[in-house]
Amino acid sequence: MSSPQNHGYRLALCLMATGTFAIGTDAFIVAGVLSEISDSFSTSASQTGQLITIFGLSYMVFAPLSAWLMGNLNRKNILQIALLLFILGNMMCAFATSYFVVSAGRVLAALGAASFTPQAAAAAAQLVPENRKGIAISVVYGGMTLAIALGIPLGTFLAQFIGWREIFLMIAVLGGISFFGLTLLLQDFAPPGKHSLQERLAPLRQKAVLTTLLVTFFAVCSEHIVYSYVSVLLQDTVLAGNAILPVALLIFGVGAVIGNFISGVMTDTLGSKFVLLVAVTIQTLSLFLLSFNLTSPWSVIGIFLVWGITGWMYLVPIQHHLLSLSERFGALTVSLNSSVLYAGIAAGGMMGGVSLYLWPVEYLPLLSLPLGIAAILIAVRYFHEEQPVYES
Known part of the structure; x- marks a missing residue:
């Protein structure tokens, strides 16, 4: 069990919620900046919209796959790997020179997201006493809700002034804040355990x-x-x-x-x-x-x-x-x-x-x-x- 249970667990929960806020914004932000991405790569709205499909399909596949592959790793290490993949994926989107590179970035970001979210919820429950587990989990998933309420409309609004690439860069920065904060704050957790795909x-x-x-x-x-x-x-x-x-x-x-x-x-x-x-x-x-x-x-x-x-x-x-x-x-x-x-x-x-x-x-x-x-x-x-x- 990590030290934040007794000292800085509230900050750890906020950092996990920051990660899920970034993930929630990333999952759907394409819907708000679709026209801008289409203009950048001269693609149709139909083709650009498939970036949402790519993220969704990747998450669907990676959620059970990543849990199976990383079941024997320390949960802190899983969170770190997941956030690094997520950050790298969004950096690829921010600096993409083609539609193909953006698509690859969406796959990588989805891999990080699918690995992070369930493990963050499980880690949050381990940080607090039994009677506060529900609250801890709700804080982590609250980041997702806040992304829908504020992250996506704010990102859509800002994209009109700073561009869609900068929005992906900001998402990567949020992921970086969560990564560095959790790296400094958390100690090791026991591995979550491994279940076969079957x-x-x-x-x-x-x-x-x-x-x-x-x-x-x-x-x-x-x-x-x-x-x-x-x-x-x-x-x-x-x-x-x-x-x-x-x-x-x-x-x-x-x-x-x-x-x-x-x-x-x-x-x-x-x-x-x-x-x-x-x-x-x-x-x-x-x-x-x-x-x-x-x-x-x-x-x-x-x-x-x-x-x-x-x-x-x-x-x-x-x-x-x-x-x-x-x-x-x-x-x-x-x-x-x-x-x-x-x-x-x-x-x-x-x-x-x-x-x-x-x-x-x-x-x-x-x-x-x-x-x-x-x-x-x-x-x-x-x-x-x-x-x-x-x-x-």
Whole structure:
């Protein structure tokens, strides 16, 4: 156990949250600066949007792979390696001379992100007493929420003045702050332990787990068809003579904070299935209505607020449900959700790119409708409230 448990553990948690803030901003910032990157490399919006797909697919593959490969390493060393990879990937993006180099940088950054986030949450839980583990983990993942609320809209806004390359450079600097701080502050942890890939994927053989993960996939995919190309979708929408994109992303982030805050309480009081169905249904309807309101800035702001709230509500009941299933099908059940989440992000970016190639940008929100309906139907048919099964 490291010394911050008794002395500077709060600073260590803040440094881990700084890392997840950088990762959260990096994962989605391309959506806010897509047009600027397209102009730099003379690529289409459809092709540039695939940088989101590349990050998502890489994260999906590397999350279980890196945990398997580095399971016998000291957890502090894993955090250091992960942050170095993340920093290097973003430096490659910042100084890229071609689309290929940016793509390679996104792969490297995703490898670092997939290795850092789960290990940081686990390390945070080791730094504090038993009765404060939940708070410690929430601080680490709070960096992600803060990235959605502030990092992405702020990065999108700043890119108008300093350029998209400088945004990636700033993300790398945040990663560097986390790296040097944790290197100085943390002592060694015990290795997390190694599970084979077969063990990690074993819960997929259970129907209850597989159908729950399918809900995650379709719900995430339905919104990221739109979110990945939001800068293209809103390029002609203005408010008081200014581009609405930074404001819309900020409102979305505010909604995300609200949704993340209320979803836990609602899940505990109303049940995971009810909260899931309400959140996905309202999100699907909101995205569908967006197609018909792109010329109305106030309608866009209202839709983005509702979308932000509901888009960050449905993940909590899904995670809650998987936790109950993990009592029966193994602790690794929950870890699969992160990989599936990024698979949905990747698929949404890919499908949105194909849509932009074939149809006008206004069709993007319409395409989210069948995917959202699929998530709702699977949840209605297969999502059953589970009570944890404890060993006697």
